[in-house]
Amino acid sequence: xxxxxLFVCLGNICRSPLAEGVLRHLAAxxxxxxxxxxxxxxxSDYHTGEAPDPRMRATAARxxxxxxxxxxxxxxxxxxxxxxxxxxxxxNHEALLARGAPPEKVRLLLTLVPERGVREVPDPYFGGVDGxxxxxxxxxxxxxxxxxxxxxxxxDAPGAKRGTDRP
Ligand code: 4NP
Numbered sequence: 001x002x003x004x005x006l007f008v009c010l011g012n013i014c015r016s017p018l019a020e021g022v023l024r025h026l027a028a029x030x031x032x033x034x035x036x037x038x039x040x041x042x043x044s045d046y047h048t049g050e051a052p053d054p055r056m057r058a059t060a061a062r063x064x065x066x067x068x069x070x071x072x073x074x075x076x077x078x079x080x081x082x083x084x085x086x087x088x089x090x091x092n093h094e095a096l097l098a099r100g101a102p103p104e105k106v107r108l109l110l111t112l113v114p115e116r117g118v119r120e121v122p123d124p125y126f127g128g129v130d131g132x133x134x135x136x137x138x139x140x141x142x143x144x145x146x147x148x149x150x151x152x153x154x155x156d157a158p159g160a161k162r163g164t165d166r167p
């Protein structure tokens with residue numbers, strides 16, 4: 001049984017491609033990559049078709065994570081396909097709900113790491129290099145916590161949370 005995870009930000013060139021790459025990387029390290037489908041999308045089409053921002057790719061590469069996605073805008077079909085839709089900030093969250101995403105599938109990514117005391121993954125696009133490292137730390141912690149959560153709630157276990165589109 002595959003669990004499908006979609007990360008969402010505004011441009012799909014910084015935060016959500018990083019989360020996609022980090023989750024894949026951590027899942028491979030834990031030997032669970034085959035049980036996951038991981039993707040990312042943006043609420044805007046500002047950068048459709050582009051590779052992740054070179055500053056984000058450089059930060060990820062320093063941590064041994066390769067980012068290979070191409071930017072795309074969220075589509076209504078994503079709301080059925082994915083089991084977990086994890087967004088970076090309140091504006092993403094509102095945009096997803098406004099387009100009809102099922103509220104029970106959508107969460108702010110950093111709700112996975114409440115101990116960090118940070119609500120939103122800050123948008124690094126217009127800031128300096130430090131912002132990308134901050135984003136990496138937050139996203140890495142949340143992706144590790146997500147894998148812990150998924151390991152605790154196997155899809156076919158009694159009482160496991162299921163997507164609303166499944167029998
Ligand atoms: P992201 O960052 O949402 O993390 O991909 C941004 C990328 C581009 C823009 C804003 C945020 N932009 O305005 O073009």
